[in-house]
Amino acid sequence: MKRRDFLRATGGSGGAVALGSGVAAGQEETGTTTGTEGGGGGGPTETVTVGPGGSLVFEPAELTIxxxxxVNFVWDSNMHxxxxxxxxxxxxxxxxxxQGVTFDAGHEYSHTFTTTGTYEYVCTPHESAGMVxxxxxxxxxxxxxxxxxxxHEIGAPIHPHWVGAATILMMFVSLVFTFYVLKYGESPNTGNTGGGE
Known part of the structure; x- marks a missing residue:
């Protein structure tokens, strides 16, 4: 049996222990474990990048689902x-x-959330650096x-009556401009310059 198959068969906690012991022994671990809370997947998925580009953050740090x-956690750097x-x-x-068990770039872990509420989590080695x-x-x-x-839903504080007023104003300005150009359109410099002596 391959290690990946073993991890899938053991589920979240057994897989985490098996992976943890492998990492603690200095082995590079790139396996995938899956934990579910009260049911299987099949629903929507979201991705949280762990340590993107070597930075000490989760991306996104706040997620609403x-x-x-x-949620698929994907490691992008080591020791998280x-x-x-x-x-x-x-x-x-x-x-x-x-505490003391971390994973390296390429590692993935998934969990299906079925209980409503707020879940707060950290990377224990980097919690003090703000990796929460x-x-x-x-x-x-x-x-x-x-x-x-x-x-207003997209952050534009514009009321509909202002949009209507602006439209009417632009129509009025266009009409006045057109009238002015038609009535007084000739510039004094474009008049007849070929007059006699």
Whole structure:
């Protein structure tokens, strides 16, 4: 049996222990483990990059997802872990790694979140450097795609009556300009310059 198959068969906690012992022994680990909380995947997925470009952050650091969403943690640099600090009552997220157990670039870990609430997690070696993250799990996300959106929803504080007033003003200015050009359009310099003596 291959190591990857073993890890898949053992699930989240057994896989984390098996991987942890391998990493602690100095072996480079690039396996994938999957943990689920109260059910399988099949729903939407989101990705959190662990240590992108060698920086000591999770990207995104704050994530809002609907219940049933699988979050895939992808390591982009070495010596990081994902350790829950707080989670909703009834949730059983164990994270990936623990104090002294880290993983290197190329490692992946997935977890399906089914309990609503706020999950806070850290990278224990780099918590003091600000490597912390939050996942907010809600019943359903507000629809953000397709269809028309109000201007205030996209951060433009413009009221519809100002748009109408501006349109009427532009029409009026255009009419006045056109009238002026038609009535007084000739410049004194474009008049008849070939007059007699």
């Amino acid at each position: 609907a219940t049933g969403t699988t 872990n994902v350790v829950p600090q707080s989670q909703p009552e009834g949730a059983n997220w164990e994270g990936e790694g623990e 993250g939050t996942i907010e799990v809600v019943e359903e996300l507000q629809s953000g795609g397709g269809g028309e959106r109000e201007l």
